[in-house]
Amino acid sequence: RDKANFQVLEGLLTTLLNEKITIKNLLESESNQEEEFDKYNRVDMLAENSKGNLILIEVQNNNEYAYFQRMLFGTSKLVTEYINRGEGYDKVRKIYSINIVYFTLGHGKDIVYHGKTEFRGIHTNDILELSPFQKQTFKVDEVS
Structure with a gap:
């Protein structure tokens, strides 16, 4: 939680994501409970590319x-916190969730994993692509 250590984490994230990352905020852990029965979203840091x-x-x-x-849950909660009531869904910002865990998350041989949502046809096994209009409107090349 020392700002002096941000450079180390920024370097790691820059390497993992292959682009310059800057940590914007050190967030208070488990502080964003809006209602008594709401789940906590324990976020340590928020960065922006x-x-x-x-x-x-x-x-x-x-x-x-x-x-x-x-x-x-944490990613979904962040999506809802960064869009205002009445804004169109085209204003939803892409969110990367980076989790550094010190326990066995599953069974695998590697120490770093990358996951993403992929839309694949159940009959043809093809990957869903964006229309030319969607590519131009959202300035992205793929759905993920």
Whole structure:
């Protein structure tokens, strides 16, 4: 949580994402509970890349069996916090969730994993592509 250590993490993230990353905020852990029965979204840091995408960074020391669901929850909560009521869904910002965990998350041989949503046809196994209009409007080349 020392700002002097941000450069180390920024260097790691820049290497992982292959673009310059700057940490914007050190967020208070488990502080964004809006209602009594709302789940906490434990976020340690929030960064932003040059494209305006948000990067949610969490370091987790304690074992959590439902950690994949926790990642989904944290990312979803951030999506809703960064769009205003009445704004169109085209204003939803892309969010990267980077989780540094100090426990076995699953079974695998590598130490760094990258996951993304992919839309694949159930009959033809093809990957869904954007229309030319969508590519131009959203300035992206793929759905993920």
